[in-house]
Amino acid sequence: MLAVQGVSVAFGGVRALSEVTFEVPDGQVCGVIGPNGAGKTTLFDVVTGLRRPDAGRVRVGGEDMTGLSAVRRARGGVRRTFQRPQVFGRLTVADNVLAALDWRGGGGGLLADLGGWPARRRLERERRTRVAQVLELCGLTEVRDAYAAALPVGRRRLVELARALADRPRLLLLDEPTSGLDADQTARLAEVVAALDTTVLLVEHDMGFVMGACDRLVVLDLGRVIASGPPERVRDDPAVRAAYLG
Numbered sequence: 001m002l003a004v005q006g007v008s009v010a011f012g013g014v015r016a017l018s019e020v021t022f023e024v025p026d027g028q029v030c031g032v033i034g035p036n037g038a039g040k041t042t043l044f045d046v047v048t049g050l051r052r053p054d055a056g057r058v059r060v061g062g063e064d065m066t067g068l069s070a071v072r073r074a075r076g077g078v079r080r081t082f083q084r085p086q087v088f089g090r091l092t093v094a095d096n097v098l099a100a101l102d103w104r105g106g107g108g109g110l111l112a113d114l115g116g117w118p119a120r121r122r123l124e125r126e127r128r129t130r131v132a133q134v135l136e137l138c139g140l141t142e143v144r145d146a147y148a149a150a151l152p153v154g155r156r157r158l159v160e161l162a163r164a165l166a167d168r169p170r171l172l173l174l175d176e177p178t179s180g181l182d183a184d185q186t187a188r189l190a191e192v193v194a195a196l197d198t199t200v201l202l203v204e205h206d207m208g209f210v211m212g213a214c215d216r217l218v219v220l221d222l223g224r225v226i227a228s229g230p231p232e233r234v235r236d237d238p239a240v241r242a243a244y245l246g
């Protein structure tokens with residue numbers, strides 16, 4: 001579970017976030033929406049560890065991550081994707097995912113290689129199985145041997161997602177995942193995200209995507225949570241309508 005508790009951030013006189021509190025239960029997809037300047041990016045930065053809040057806490061699976069750097073959070077199972085998909089263009093799709101798994105690394109040199117050979121072979125099999133699983137989940141099996149650079153942006157986005165999912169993150173953050181995608185690609189991505197069993201927090205402007213992919217929404221306006229809950233309920237909330245209509 002992700003728990004954001006009483007998070008506040010000010011830039012000089014601007015209160016970018018004011019006592020923001022919400023929770024995302026395990027396995028659910030939560031979308032953060034709100035008009036320009038509402039505080040979405042600042043909240044994302046606080047959860048990923050790029051910015052320390054002036055007050056409040058961020059917990060993932062009960063572990064307090066508030067004071068941890070982005071790198072320490074990544075080691076603790078927090079993964080993110082970027083507005084521009086970050087993939088290795090010169091690697092195949094399958095190798096992109098394999099490289100994400102290799103991140104935890106073995107080490108130990110030649111002796112460890114020789115001594116641990118049977119265990120390493122098993123590990124290698126497990127890794128290949130995991131790559132196949134993740135490619136299937138993201139609808140990438142048919143392009144597994146294509147170079148990532150040769151794929152259209154929608155597919156590259158899915159490769160980035162597959163890389164982020166590879167070693168079973170506790171929390172996955174998606175930063176405007178539909179940017180650069182056409183309507184078909186967006187619909188496909190919504191299906192993939194909705195089918196994940198990972199806890200997801202995403203920031204997104206595309207309402208169609210948000211309504212299709214998210215189990216719950218948190219609506220920010222001027223740094224405050226003005227509504228949260230299932231997408232249909234939030235959509236019909238008068239405070240949300242007023243915030244969007246200005």
Ligand SMILES: Nc1ncnc2c1ncn2[C@@H]1O[C@H](COP(=O)(O)OP(=O)(O)OP(=O)(O)O)[C@@H](O)[C@H]1O
Binds near residue numbers: 015016036043
């Ligand atoms: N580094 C900064 N210095 C000063 N003010 C900032 C800084 N970053 C954000 N702000 C202000 O904090 C408020 C929230 O900004 P934030 O970027 O989090 O909103 P947002 O919801 O992501 O907006 P958008 O949808 O336009 O990306 C805004 O008033 C913004 O001008």
